[in-house]
Amino acid sequence: MSDNWSAVAMAFVALFLVGGIISFIKQGLRRGAVLLGVLAVLATTAAVLWW
Template identity: 80%
Template sequence: MTDNWTAVAMAFVALFLVGGIVSFLKQGLKKGALLLAALAALATTTAVLWW
């Protein structure tokens, strides 16, 4: 676990971005939510591959 701090950090970034997606959708900003969804997917992929 000591070498996986980057993966854990990226997982938290992905969760933070998911919260942003929910917020953007509530505000009606669909393009922003789509951008955050792509970034969240990249962060999740990074966390899984780093693990």
């Protein structure tokens, strides 16, 4: 598990971005939510590939 700290960090970044998506949707900022969605997918992909 100690070798996977980068993957764990990227997973937390992805979760943080999902929280941002929810916040942006509540504020009505659809374009920002889409951008954060793309970034969350990239962070999730990075976490999976790093694992």
